[in-house]
Amino acid sequence: MDSAFFFYLSAVGYFLAFVFYLLHLIGSPTEQKSGLGIVAVPQPWVLKQTTWGKIATWTTLVTVLIMTVGMVLRILEMHRVSDFWMLPVTNTYETLAFFAWAIPLVYLIFEWRYKMRVVGVFATGLAFLFIALASSPLLSSEVRPLVPALQSYWLVLHVSFTLGGEAFFAVAFGAGALFLWLQRRGGNLQTLKLLDNLGYKAIALGFPLFTLGGLVFGAIWAQHAWGRYWGWDPKETWMLITWFFYALYLHVRVKWGWRDAKTAWLAVLGFAVAMFTWWGVNYLLVGLHSYAG
Amino acid sequence: MRAFLKEIARDLYTFFTSITLAIVLISLIALLALLGTLIPQETFTREVDYIARYGVEGYNTLKKLQLTNIFGSWYFLFLMALFTLNLAACTHKRLMASWRYWKLPMGFIRPEDLKRFEHSYAISGSVCSDASPKIREVLQRHGYRVREHNSQILAEKWRWERFGIDVFHISLVIVIFGGLVTMLFGYRTFAIAHQGDVLRLPGADFAVRVNRFWSENYKNSERVMDWRTELTVIENDKEILTKTIEVNAPLRYKGYNFYQSAFGTDWQGAARVTLALFRADGTALGEFVGTVDDGFAVPSENIFVKIGAFLPDFALTENLIAYSRTQRLENPAVFVEIYDAQGFRLMRTWAFSRPEMQRFWETTMARVGGETPYRIKLVGMTAPEFTGLQITKDPGRPIVYFGFLFVIVGLLVHMYFKHRQIWVHISENEIVIAGMVRNNLKSFAEEFRRLVREIERLQIVTHPESELVV
Numbered sequence: 001m002d003s004a005f006f007f008y009l010s011a012v013g014y015f016l017a018f019v020f021y022l023l024h025l026i027g028s029p030t031e032q033k034s035g036l037g038i039v040a041v042p043q044p045w046v047l048k049q050t051t052w053g054k055i056a057t058w059t060t061l062v063t064v065l066i067m068t069v070g071m072v073l074r075i076l077e078m079h080r081v082s083d084f085w086m087l088p089v090t091n092t093y094e095t096l097a098f099f100a101w102a103i104p105l106v107y108l109i110f111e112w113r114y115k116m117r118v119v120g121v122f123a124t125g126l127a128f129l130f131i132a133l134a135s136s137p138l139l140s141s142e143v144r145p146l147v148p149a150l151q152s153y154w155l156v157l158h159v160s161f162t163l164g165g166e167a168f169f170a171v172a173f174g175a176g177a178l179f180l181w182l183q184r185r186g187g188n189l190q191t192l193k194l195l196d197n198l199g200y201k202a203i204a205l206g207f208p209l210f211t212l213g214g215l216v217f218g219a220i221w222a223q224h225a226w227g228r229y230w231g232w233d234p235k236e237t238w239m240l241i242t243w244f245f246y247a248l249y250l251h252v253r254v255k256w257g258w259r260d261a262k263t264a265w266l267a268v269l270g271f272a273v274a275m276f277t278w279w280g281v282n283y284l285l286v287g288l289h290s291y292a293g
Numbered sequence: 294m295r296a297f298l299k300e301i302a303r304d305l306y307t308f309f310t311s312i313t314l315a316i317v318l319i320s321l322i323a324l325l326a327l328l329g330t331l332i333p334q335e336t337f338t339r340e341v342d343y344i345a346r347y348g349v350e351g352y353n354t355l356k357k358l359q360l361t362n363i364f365g366s367w368y369f370l371f372l373m374a375l376f377t378l379n380l381a382a383c384t385h386k387r388l389m390a391s392w393r394y395w396k397l398p399m400g401f402i403r404p405e406d407l408k409r410f411e412h413s414y415a416i417s418g419s420v421c422s423d424a425s426p427k428i429r430e431v432l433q434r435h436g437y438r439v440r441e442h443n444s445q446i447l448a449e450k451w452r453w454e455r456f457g458i459d460v461f462h463i464s465l466v467i468v469i470f471g472g473l474v475t476m477l478f479g480y481r482t483f484a485i486a487h488q489g490d491v492l493r494l495p496g497a498d499f500a501v502r503v504n505r506f507w508s509e510n511y512k513n514s515e516r517v518m519d520w521r522t523e524l525t526v527i528e529n530d531k532e533i534l535t536k537t538i539e540v541n542a543p544l545r546y547k548g549y550n551f552y553q554s555a556f557g558t559d560w561q562g563a564a565r566v567t568l569a570l571f572r573a574d575g576t577a578l579g580e581f582v583g584t585v586d587d588g589f590a591v592p593s594e595n596i597f598v599k600i601g602a603f604l605p606d607f608a609l610t611e612n613l614i615a616y617s618r619t620q621r622l623e624n625p626a627v628f629v630e631i632y633d634a635q636g637f638r639l640m641r642t643w644a645f646s647r648p649e650m651q652r653f654w655e656t657t658m659a660r661v662g663g664e665t666p667y668r669i670k671l672v673g674m675t676a677p678e679f680t681g682l683q684i685t686k687d688p689g690r691p692i693v694y695f696g697f698l699f700v701i702v703g704l705l706v707h708m709y710f711k712h713r714q715i716w717v718h719i720s721e722n723e724i725v726i727a728g729m730v731r732n733n734l735k736s737f738a739e740e741f742r743r744l745v746r747e748i749e750r751l752q753i754v755t756h757p758e759s760e761l762v763v
Contacts, residue, residue, distance in 0.1 A: 144516065145511040145518060146518075148518070148519045148520055148539070148540035148541070148553075149540055151519070151540065152541040205708070208704040208705075208708055211704060216700055219697070220694075223687075224541050225540065225541055225554075226552065226554060226683060227550060227685040227687075229472065229475075229693060231336070232326075234330040237329060238326075238327075238330060240323075241326055244319045244323045247319065248319055251312060251315065252316070281330070285330055
């Protein structure tokens with residue numbers, strides 16, 4: 001059995017977890033307009049809302065473990081082909097898998113700290129999207145030898161820290177999106193407060209990782225590989241835009257006291273910018289430049 | 294006058310320490326940077342590519358607005374300079390605040406106020422006389438620095454963590470400064486070298502010889518594992534050292550760095566082509582070999598054939614300038630001029646190796662310019678391999694690395710340490726414990742609970758009564 005098999009398996013696992021989290025979310029109580037306080041929404045499902053939540057958590061945990069096995073296998077496969085011990089972060093397929101492994105992992109930490117499961121819909125949903133994209137026929141799962149420019153441990157540090165930071169941003173995105181949705185739906189105030197706080201904590205913790213991975217390790221690797229820290233190429237520039245965006249988030253939150261819907265919007269937009277840095281630059285902007293040879 | 298200057302200085306300080314300015318500047322820089330990724334920048338784009346994309350007029354407009362070099366344009370540099378000043382000023386302001394915080398000692402707080410703290414606990418009963426030293430010992434065991442003031446124990450740890458975020462901001466300024474030093478006093482060039490070439494650098498008292506270069510494949514594979522170039526440093530006609538560089542492992546000597554950054558076939562600089570020559574009536578004159586910027590004579594015809602240029606991937610811009618779309622051998626073409634014995638040019642043309650291109654070109658030319666005395670076909674081509682070296686001088690490097698180190702240190706301190714303070718008020722019949730921390734931390738709540746439990750276990754309070762009963 002190779003790593004690709006375990007990744008397929010985890011795609012199934014994340015999808016199941018996503019469905020369970022969704023049932024958990026739909027069944028969660030909302031504040032009714034009648035002013036009677038918190039009233040549970042009638043549930044047509046067999047199980048109680050908390051039970052669905054527990055099943056979802058366990059499914060996610062097991063899936064993350066399955067993915068971890070896949071990652072370890074992938075590392076061994078890479079070593080067999082290239083003779084380098086590297087984390088699987090050297091091409092699009094591997095980075096997608098890494099991201100789909102990191103998001104639920106980061107999410108589970110927050111679930112455990114905050115005793116709140118609603119964000120799981122987004123965490124497992126995103127993880128499913130990414131691992132499904134990786135496992136789709138669009139991308140090859142073949143293990144290729146590393147091209148010369150990628151044979152550097154700075155690359156491993158650079159990509160893993162950047163994606164690690166972005167996994168936190170993904171959780172903040174989930175919390176922000178959910179905040180906006182629940183607010184419109186009239187969710188209870190305590191859940192909203194928790195979501196707001198969770199989103200902020202996720203960005204506050206992800207930002208240092210992202211700074212290290214994107215800014216520091218990225219610049220050092222660029223210096224080693226190309227002889228310059230910074231060259232304003234589209235990838236670097238968009239990374240800086242993303243970094244500025246989250247720096248902005250932290251400053252308006254701390255200095256201007258922005259909260260709730262405003263910062264929730266910023267968290268959602270920030271993740272969109274981060275994803276553009278990853279995908280948009282690769283598939284839209286490079287198109288502009290690639291004709292130059 | 295002095296008062297006036299002082300006022301201006303204060304106004305400037307207020308202006309540059311404003312967080313609004315920071316946010317406006319960050320947004321503007323981000324917007325310009327975004328534009329710079331949508332319009333190809335001239336550092337990695339050739340003129341012909343601009344013209345192919347925007348047309349001559351569009352290109353000229355972009356150039357006038359400096360949009361082809363946004364990151365070097367005066368307005369971008371101006372914004373960056375403002376931002377750096379802003380960052381430095383804000384850092385200064387914050388640092389002063391941290392300094393005031395550092396100087397501000399913990400003070401006595403009345404027990405009834407302590408009871409209102411979020412982390413607070415009271416034990417009632419008659420308190421032993423040796424309660425204070427015992428509690429101090431517990432706190433010290435947990436890493437707290439302890440002081441006593443009016444029968445109140447003041448304990449704290451990690452007060453210095455307040456400076457973490459300042460270190461981070463200062464380090465960002467240092468990194469920008471280091472980058473500036475490299476930009477102003479550094480040097481960067483890309484050199485294409487063949488075997489035996491000796492590279493001389495402006496301002497350097499040494500030269501570097503390219504002994505040989507080669508590419509290594511993975512075992513049983515066509516894939517490149519690494520490119521290597523063996524370099525020898527020559528100083529005063531003496532060989533100082535020889536090192537084989539590879540991608541990600543440069544040679545560093547006297548502040549200069551030599552990076553392996555490319556490897557390939559030097560089609561445009563040094564292609565060697567084989568041409569088949571025909572008279573206009575179709576008589577074959579044979580095949581001849583020549584290199585770019587040189588040519589060959591055809592004695593039987595008394596002509597000289599000059600090879601003006603070779604393009605591995607021929608294409609035309611909208612105003613009919615020929616250029617090479619890529620450096621791969623996709624659509625090879627050679628530009629040829631034919632001179633007679635007196636040096637008078639008889640004709641010039643492009644010759645192609647793809648037959649459909651050759652046919653297309655010949656029919657088009659025949660329609661436009663009429664008959665030519667000779668026909669030329671491109672039948673073979675080779676080119677020497679080259680090694681591409683990135684050569685840099687980077688005086689800002691230690692500054693940048695120093696900055697990076699403290700960016701990391703500052704962030705780690707800010708993330709993992711939070712200033713923790715504990716007050717213990719001891720009176721005859723009550724002990725009040727209260728704690729405070731920057732950001733409401735779960736880990737502090739746990740430590741607080743642990744501390745309370747340990748103090749209770751000391752059994753310094755006899756007949757303890759619950760607060761509620763009293």
